[in-house]
Amino acid sequence: MPGVRSHIKTAFIAALESRPGEFEANLQHLTHALGSGLPTRHIRLCVRLGQAAFVEPERTVEIIDRGLAEWSGQPGPEGHGGLEVNPRLMPESLKAYLWDEIENPPDTNRLIKNTEKLWHALGDELKQAYAQSILDCPGLAEAIGVGYLRPPMQLEDLRHHPRGTLGYAFYHQLKDHNLSLEIVPGYQLPPRGANLTGPEYIGRRMFETHDLRHVLLGYSTSGEDEIALQAFELAQAGRSFSANVLVWTSLLTLLSMPDGLPGLLAIIGRGWRHGRQTRPLLGVRWEEHWDQPLEPLRTRYAIRTQAAQV
Numbered sequence: 001m002p003g004v005r006s007h008i009k010t011a012f013i014a015a016l017e018s019r020p021g022e023f024e025a026n027l028q029h030l031t032h033a034l035g036s037g038l039p040t041r042h043i044r045l046c047v048r049l050g051q052a053a054f055v056e057p058e059r060t061v062e063i064i065d066r067g068l069a070e071w072s073g074q075p076g077p078e079g080h081g082g083l084e085v086n087p088r089l090m091p092e093s094l095k096a097y098l099w100d101e102i103e104n105p106p107d108t109n110r111l112i113k114n115t116e117k118l119w120h121a122l123g124d125e126l127k128q129a130y131a132q133s134i135l136d137c138p139g140l141a142e143a144i145g146v147g148y149l150r151p152p153m154q155l156e157d158l159r160h161h162p163r164g165t166l167g168y169a170f171y172h173q174l175k176d177h178n179l180s181l182e183i184v185p186g187y188q189l190p191p192r193g194a195n196l197t198g199p200e201y202i203g204r205r206m207f208e209t210h211d212l213r214h215v216l217l218g219y220s221t222s223g224e225d226e227i228a229l230q231a232f233e234l235a236q237a238g239r240s241f242s243a244n245v246l247v248w249t250s251l252l253t254l255l256s257m258p259d260g261l262p263g264l265l266a267i268i269g270r271g272w273r274h275g276r277q278t279r280p281l282l283g284v285r286w287e288e289h290w291d292q293p294l295e296p297l298r299t300r301y302a303i304r305t306q307a308a309q310v
Contacts (some may be wrong), residue, residue, distance in 0.1 A: 139280030216303030228271030235275025
């Protein structure tokens with residue numbers, strides 16, 4: 001989209017970085033600067049997503065749970081101003097990254113390719129906060145300790161698995177949609193066998209199992225389902241890439257087509273709740289289950305598809 005007006009940038013960042021007691025005033029200033037006519041509750045949730053991604057990611061679950069409650073009209077006993085995010089200032093490199101992504105033509109492939117650029121833009125303090133966020137997610141400390149990664153394989157290795165098995169479903173998920181086994185080219189990931197940090201391991205494992213989650217959870221490859229799945233993945237793994245995708249899509253929608261924002265936020269909320277209600281999936285060695293029927297696997301791991309979510 002064209003360049004974002006500077007006063008909107010300033011107002012959005014001020015809302016993200018609000019000091020205790022300043023959030024509601026800064027939110028109202030942003031709402032006025034936008035002039036979109038949207039109810040404030042939609043803009044508030046956009047800001048909450050930004051705070052979880054770029055200000056205090058170690059409190060992602062609390063911030064988004066509370067943000068969705070505020071958005072749905074259930075703000076809690078303290079009212080809308082009851083949630084105070086500790087005012088951590090965003091690095092200038094991160095602000096530059098954010099507006100560069102917003103002002104370029106929408107392209108999720110660019111977001112994927114710029115994963116390493118985002119990580120560097122976060123700065124040391126936010127990197128440490130994300131590392132803590134990951135460790136606080138159920139099951140992830142154990143998964144990091146084991147460090148399991150998909151064994152080297154080719155997609156065609158799965159073509160002969162019987163209909164109804166995980167291997168068959170995964171093969172056709174990729175083949176039928178002309179997708180690659182590697183979402184991120186190998187040169188952009190830490191080399192196999194490297195001594196990975198917690199965030200590096202989670203990032204690699206999440207990317208290599210992303211399309212498996214499409215299959216297991218029943219999400220299509222539509223734009224709406226991709227956003228819902230990113231919200232699911234943020235709820236399960238607290239990673240910076242998913243948080244960035246949600247901020248990028250919600251802010252881009254707010255700035256360019258605000259009438260679409262309420263529907264987008266509903267999609268994000270659906271995926272987030274699905275992730276929060278599902279047992280941790282990342283620690284499962286799914287690649288050892290290629291020959292097993294899909295439905296019994298879902299039952300074994302208590303997985304409800306997105307269509308079954310209330």
